[in-house]
Amino acid sequence: MAHHFSNQEVAGKLREVAAAMEVRGDDGFRIRAYENAAVAVDNLSSEAFDLWEAKKLDEIPGVGANLAQHLDDLFRTGSVKHFTKVKKPLPAGMFALLDISGVGPKIAYTLSKQFGLTKSETAAVKLKKALESGKVADLEGFGEQSQERLLTAVTGFLKKKGPERLLLPVAEKVAEGILSYLSSCPEVIKASALGSLRRRVPTVGDVDIGVATNQAGAVVDFMKQYPAANRLVAAGEGLVRLELTNKLTVDVKLVNPTEWGSLLQHFTGSKNHNIVLRELALKQGKSLSEHGIKHEARSTKQEVRKYDNEEDFYKALGLTWIPPEMRENAGEIEVSEQRKLPQLVELKDIKGDLHTHTDYYWISSHDAGTDDISTLLETAKKLGYDYLALGDHNPSISSYNENKIISLIKERKEYIDKIISTRENKVKYSSIKVLNSLEVDIRPDGTLAIPEEALKYLDFAVVSIHSSFAMKKEEQTKRVLKSLFYAKVKILGHPTGRLINQREELDIDFNAVMAECLKRNIALEINAIPQRLDLPETLVRQAVKLGVKLAINTDAHSADQLEQMRYGVDVARRGWAKKQDIVNAWPWEEFQHWLTG
DNA sequence: GCCGTTTTCGGCCCGACTGTTTTCAGTCG
Ligand SMILES: Nc1nc2c(ncn2[C@H]2C[C@H](O)[C@@H](COP(=O)(O)OP(=O)(O)OP(=O)(O)O)O2)c(=O)[nH]1
Ligand SMILES: [Mg+2]
Ligand SMILES: [Mg+2]
Ligand SMILES: [Zn+2]
Numbered sequence: 076m077a078h079h080f081s082n083q084e085v086a087g088k089l090r091e092v093a094a095a096m097e098v099r100g101d102d103g104f105r106i107r108a109y110e111n112a113a114v115a116v117d118n119l120s121s122e123a124f125d126l127w128e129a130k131k132l133d134e135i136p137g138v139g140a141n142l143a144q145h146l147d148d149l150f151r152t153g154s155v156k157h158f159t160k161v162k163k164p165l166p167a168g169m170f171a172l173l174d175i176s177g178v179g180p181k182i183a184y185t186l187s188k189q190f191g192l193t194k195s196e197t198a199a200v201k202l203k204k205a206l207e208s209g210k211v212a213d214l215e216g217f218g219e220q221s222q223e224r225l226l227t228a229v230t231g232f233l234k235k236k237g238p239e240r241l242l243l244p245v246a247e248k249v250a251e252g253i254l255s256y257l258s259s260c261p262e263v264i265k266a267s268a269l270g271s272l273r274r275r276v277p278t279v280g281d282v283d284i285g286v287a288t289n290q291a292g293a294v295v296d297f298m299k300q301y302p303a304a305n306r307l308v309a310a311g312e313g314l315v316r317l318e319l320t321n322k323l324t325v326d327v328k329l330v331n332p333t334e335w336g337s338l339l340q341h342f343t344g345s346k347n348h349n350i351v352l353r354e355l356a357l358k359q360g361k362s363l364s365e366h367g368i369k370h371e372a373r374s375t376k377q378e379v380r381k382y383d384n385e386e387d388f389y390k391a392l393g394l395t396w397i398p399p400e401m402r403e404n405a406g407e408i409e410v411s412e413q414r415k416l417p418q419l420v421e422l423k424d425i426k427g428d429l430h431t432h433t434d435y436y437w438i439s440s441h442d443a444g445t446d447d448i449s450t451l452l453e454t455a456k457k458l459g460y461d462y463l464a465l466g467d468h469n470p471s472i473s474s475y476n477e478n479k480i481i482s483l484i485k486e487r488k489e490y491i492d493k494i495i496s497t498r499e500n501k502v503k504y505s506s507i508k509v510l511n512s513l514e515v516d517i518r519p520d521g522t523l524a525i526p527e528e529a530l531k532y533l534d535f536a537v538v539s540i541h542s543s544f545a546m547k548k549e550e551q552t553k554r555v556l557k558s559l560f561y562a563k564v565k566i567l568g569h570p571t572g573r574l575i576n577q578r579e580e581l582d583i584d585f586n587a588v589m590a591e592c593l594k595r596n597i598a599l600e601i602n603a604i605p606q607r608l609d610l611p612e613t614l615v616r617q618a619v620k621l622g623v624k625l626a627i628n629t630d631a632h633s634a635d636q637l638e639q640m641r642y643g644v645d646v647a648r649r650g651w652a653k654k655q656d657i658v659n660a661w662p663w664e665e666f667q668h669w670l671t672g
Numbered sequence: 673g674c675c676g677t678t679t680t681c682g683g684c685c686c687g688a689c690t691g692t693t694t695t696c697a698g699t700c701g
Contacts, residue, residue, distance in 0.1 A: 104684055108673035139674050177690090179699050216698095221691060270701090283701090309689055309700095316689090316701095326701075328688090341686090346701075353685040358678090364686055 077128075078153035082116050085123050085146065088158060089113035091170045095162045097180035098169075111137040120613040124150060168192025171199060175232040177224060189214060203229045227306075231322075239576060240278035241323065242605045243642060247272065249323060250282050252303065260297040262290040264332050269342040274399045275645035277575060277608045281324040285342045287332040298327055334366050336382035340389070341365035347404035355408060356392055363392075400648040405616075419648045420627075422641055424660040427462035428455065430514060430537050430568060430600065430628030431637065435490075437483050438475070439468040440516055440524060441541055446634045448494050452504045454634040461663050464510035465491060466537050469525045472516075477526045484513070484529040508663055510534040510670075514568055514630075519543040521557025523564075530563040535670055537600065537628075539568030540581060548582040555583055559591050565670060566626050567592070569602040569609040577606070585614055589623045596672065598624040598658050603643025604636075615650025624669070626658050 080088075093109035115137035116123050126132050127150045132143040148155045162170075169187035172178050190205045192198040205211055206229060212222040241249075250268040257266045263286055267273070270283030288294045291312050298315040299307055308316040308324065315327045330338045341349060342365065349363075356363045362372035367379040368391055382388040386396045394411040398419055401407040410416050431451055432444030444451075448465060455463040467487075470480050488511055494500060495509045514537045516524035523538065530536065538558045546554065558564065570588070571580035592599060599618055602609045610618065610625070618625055627643035629636055647657060654660045658669055 102673085105673050107684075111674080137674070141673055177699065181698060216692070218692060224690080281701090311689055314688055314701095328701095342701090344701090346685095350685050354683095357683095357685080362686080366687085 077124075077150055079124055080149060082119050082123050085149070086113040086117040088149070088155070089116065089142075090173070092158050092161055094170065094173055094180040094183070095165055098165060098184045099161070108137070109142075112142050120611070166191070166193050168194055168198030168201070171195035172202060175199065175225075175228050177228050182225075185214070185216070186211070199229055199233055203233065235322075240280050242575060243272070243275065243277055243279060243645070244605050244639075246279035246282055246323075249319070249325075250284065253282065253284055253301065253325060253327075256301055257284070257286065257294075257298075260294055262288050262293040262297070264288055265335060267339070269328075269339065270326070270344060273343045274345065274402055275649060277605075277612075277646070281326060283342055284325065284327045285335075285338050286327055286329045287335045287338070288329055289331060291329040294327075294329055301325075328365065330365060331381075333381045333383050336384040336386075336388045337363070337367045338365045339385045340382075343399050343402060345403050348402040348407070351404050351408055352392065359392065361392070398648065400645065401651065403649075417651050417653050420644060420652050420654045420657050420660055422644045424654045424657070425460075425627065425640055425644065426662065427460045427464070427508075427659045427666070428629055428631065428637055428640065429464040429510070429512070429566060429626050429659050430466045430602070431464065431631045432467055432514070433465055435465075435467045435487060437467075437487070438471045440471045441468045442632060443467060444632045448491065448509075449500065450634045451631070451637065452500070452507060452509070454637045455507055456504060458637060458640075460507055462508040462510060462659075462666065464512040464534070466512040466514045469513050469515045469523075472524050481526055481529045484525065484532045487511075488532040508667075512537060514539055516541050517554060517558040519546070519554065521554040523558060523561055527561065530561065533563050535565040536561070536563045537566040537568040538564050540572050544572055544578065544581055546582070548584060551582050552584040552587055555588055556591050559588075559595055559597055564595075564597060566598050566600050566628075568600045568628075569604075569607050569630070570599050571609050571611060571614070573607065573609055573611065575606050575608065580611070585617065589618055589621050592618075592623045593621060596624070596669065598626040601625050601627045601643045601646050603627060603629045603639050603641070603646075605639065605642050608642060608646045610646070610650070612646050612649040615647060615652055619650060619652050619656050624658050625652060625656055628659070 089109050090113045093106050096106045115135050119135065126135065127146060132138055132146055133140060145155045145157060165184060166187035169183040169192065172183040186202055187198065190201060192201055206222055206226040211217050211225065212219045250272055254266050254268065257263045265287035267285050269285045271279045272282065286294055295310055295315050299310065301317060303319050304317040305320040306318040308318050313329055317325045319325060328338060328342050353363045357372065360372055362369040367381040369377055369379055389396050395414060395416060397407050397411050433448050433451060434444050434446060452463065470483050475483065491511050511534050513533055517538050517540050518524055519542065573580040599610055601615060615625065625647065627640065627647055629639045631637045658666055
């Protein structure tokens, strides 16, 4: 009988063993191997359990024969003898303390042992009591200050709900506030948002800001006065770390302008990109840091050569500059070395939006848009688009019968034709081709929520799932495949159905779906709504590899939301998509050929 | 423990800050 564990549970177990090994004083590299494996399992795009069933555990980078064997024990029997043995001598409560900031294995162990924290459920609360009683300050290696610091950290930990990461646009707003504040500091020469923000990761854990200055001390003092700061976490000559009133952490790293290039590289990350880059440098006899490159890392001469721009920094390693969105240690260093970096799609390549909602007046199956056709066209024109598809939700099938739906869709076509052919609009929007589309629900049985007869009134259809999210993989996959069979279907909308921080992805076999898309010349949508960003980047990457086409759409429910295209392009770039992979980056003629072909 | 354009041994990123401690360990990014 197999025992199921989620990726997060498996990663948690690996981290606990790593922490236990740290306390035991085991080899640091072996510990790192456990931590690496934990991160790898955490970030897996499929379930480790499924990989185990398919006997493919050791295909996870960072999981080798040994760990695969341990995880095999875990999934078969529900526990791992070796893990249990390593953790047994240690107080069980210590593992519950590891997520408290500033508490690592050593401190967790010392305090758990000292105060008898044997249960994970009560460990943090008991520790707080001990800290409040003042007993911690008397322990060897601790003092009044560390006691105070720990109390703040434990209190924050106990208040915290979950490890929520911010959506990219929310973090962008925070960063803009800080950058605007920094721009009024005369000693700041350059300032940029780096870290996950610059890599355009869909969710952001903290806000990282790089600063170039010749007077770091003055900038540090200036940052300490930031109005939205709640607490100063750390400060030195190269760093200020603040906790904001909304509990978000801000890291500001400072270097001289001569070191700007190396800071950009380092502080953009990702961590794994940095580590692999540094390992590559070591093989070349160089050593990298945010301050520059030691070109003779092994000699006694330790001169650090400085780089004021990133291009030169990468060039010094024999690489061409790598777009931040690609810096995830997913093969980008190799392709840069081989001069085979893809020319990633850019926002300015986008020539139209293929999924937008208007305020059209029927009772629709889901939320309608709030702006009319002309308002959308106005914005589309401002964005320089060559084409725009109006894709309202289908009429509600519980409100209308089939014949009524057919006549409604016919009526809508006539209405759109009329609007765009008025003399005024013909002149105003002459540069934009308007497409008559619908976002049609895929019903649980895979049929469409409009009669087939109505499809002839559309230029094309986007089909999407908006119900029955919990179906089993086989059934859900069949459902999607069936929907792709209908005439006029050209785009599968928000294919995984995920809502970041809220709803998991649908259980779908995307190998099968992509094969079908390829066969039928159907595009997968990259929905640009920041909470969706769906397709997720790993599936984008897979689609690009297979040659499956993609459409980046805003799914705008108001004219201003047409401007969220950027977030979809970010995902496309993180999935290594080129202009040729994105149907709405094609000129009208080419796009139209695809649409009707 | 993992891993392989100097493959199955011998490497494994590098620095900032804190706090308690006379020279550094622990934690974090
Ligand atoms: N070389 C190296 N660089 C690191 C390490 N940890 C972090 N960095 C660099 C790369 C990161 O992108 C950058 C900022 O660190 P963060 O912890 O804020 O990570 P990041 O912003 O990538 O993700 P986040 O959304 O904050 O979780 O600092 C490390 O262990 N080694
Ligand atoms: Mg960050
Ligand atoms: Mg950070
Ligand atoms: Zn939808």
